[in-house]
Each structure stands twice: as C-alpha cells, then as structure tokens.
Amino acid sequence: MSTPPVPPYTPHQAGQPQQAEPSEQPEPSEQPVPADPFAVVADAVDGMREELASLGDQFRRRLLNDREARRSLDELHAALGHTREHAEGRTLQPLLYDLILLTDRVERQSGDDTQFADSVTAELRTLLEKYGMTRVPVTPGPFDPAAQEAVGTIAAVSPERVGEIAEVVRHGYRMGERVIRPQQVRVYTAP
The missing domain is CATH 2.30.22.10 (Head domain of nucleotide exchange factor GrpE)
Incomplete structure (x- = not known):
C-alpha cells in the first residue's frame, strides 16, 4: 500500500503570521470608466431612428404594393364588367331584336283597337328598356x-x-x- 505524498512545509502552517499577498485589484488607470449617460441615450436614440426609418420604408413599400394591387383589381373589375356587358349583349340581343319586330307589328296593326295596341306597345318598350334597349x-x-x-x-x-x-x-x-x-x-x- 502506498501513502499519498505530503505537501511541502510552509511557514504560515506553523503558526507564523500570514503575509498579505499582493492585491489583484487593477490600478486606478485600468479601472472601467463609467459610461457617459448622454452617450448611452444618444446610442439608443440612433438605434430607434434606424429602426423607425426601416419601419417607414417597409410601410411605404407595402402602401405602394397595396395601391398597385388595388389598381390591378379595379382594372380586372372593369374588364369583367365590360366582358359581362358584351356577353349579355350577345345573348340578349337576338331576343331583344325579336321584341323590336313584335313592337313594329303591333304598331302597324293598331287600326281598330288603338288602346289595346298602344298598351301592348308600351309594355314591350318597357321590357326592352329594362334590358338596356x-x-x-x-x-x-x-x-x-x-x-x-x-x-x-x-x-x-x-x-x-x-x-x-x-x-x-x-x-x-x-x-x-x-x-x-x-x-x-x-x-x-x-x-
């Protein structure tokens, strides 16, 4: 069995007064300089300005994108309305033209009973106007x-x-x- 090694003898172990070791405090020239409160606030304000400018740019870009999207949507809406009117005209036009011819016949045949013919003609004209004719x-x-x-x-x-x-x-x-x-x-x- 082996015994652990014994540490060497030092004088403070024998009851001798312990010497103060040199302090490890930095010298006054090495101590941290307290931060200037105005500089700290100025840095914070500069950071806020940069962030605010970034947010402002982002807002302007989104606003321009929204305006462009709205303009595109309005153009599509107008094109859809024009297409719808054109399609309705192509679908309704033959029917409306036939109603015009019927109106002509009623007006020509109004010899005996003008009151009835005038009434039917007025109703046909109202019907035509309802569909834009x-x-x-x-x-x-x-x-x-x-x-x-x-x-x-x-x-x-x-x-x-x-x-x-x-x-x-x-x-x-x-x-x-x-x-x-x-x-x-x-x-x-x-x-």
Whole structure:
C-alpha cells in the first residue's frame, strides 16, 4: 500500500503570521470608466431612428404594393364588367331584336283597337328598356348616317330643308351607345 505524498512545509502552517499577498485589484488607470449617460441615450436614440426609418420604408413599400394591387383589381373589375356587358349583349340581343319586330307589328296593326295596341306597345318598350334597349329619339334636323338609314326621299319645298329628315318610317333602337337597328327615314332632296 502506498501513502499519498505530503505537501511541502510552509511557514504560515506553523503558526507564523500570514503575509498579505499582493492585491489583484487593477490600478486606478485600468479601472472601467463609467459610461457617459448622454452617450448611452444618444446610442439608443440612433438605434430607434434606424429602426423607425426601416419601419417607414417597409410601410411605404407595402402602401405602394397595396395601391398597385388595388389598381390591378379595379382594372380586372372593369374588364369583367365590360366582358359581362358584351356577353349579355350577345345573348340578349337576338331576343331583344325579336321584341323590336313584335313592337313594329303591333304598331302597324293598331287600326281598330288603338288602346289595346298602344298598351301592348308600351309594355314591350318597357321590357326592352329594362334590358338596356332604347329607341333612337326622333329629332328634326340633318340626316345622321351613324344612327339612321335612308329608305326614301321626298322633294323639299325649300332649299334649306335639303338633307334633313322628312319623316321616320321605322324606329331605330340602340343598346348603350351601340346602334342595334338604325332608324329608317325619308330624307328631303332637291326638287
């Protein structure tokens, strides 16, 4: 069996006064300098400014993205509305045109019972207007080839009337700005 080694003898073990070891405190020039409170606050404010600027930039980018998305959405909504109107026009137009022809027949046959014919005509016009079909208004004045079709002529009694509408033969109809059936008219010509 082996015995553990004995530590060497030192004088403080024998009751001799212990000498103070040199202190390990830093010298006054090495002690930490207390932080300047104004510098600490200035650093914190600078950090907040940078963070606020970053948040401001982020907000502006998101605002621009939202505006762009809204503009795109509005364009899509307008395109959808235009497409819907066009599709409805293509679907409803043949039916509405047939109703126009029926209105013409009722107006022509109104000889004996004008009250009944006028009532049916008014109901048919109301139905047409419900779906956006309106009559081209009868207006005196010069012939308008965009909304009228000349189907005959009448000799003018005065030269100022040449080229003006003499009478409406058959009413025209339009859906919005588009002419569905031009107004058929007779036009004054030189005698």
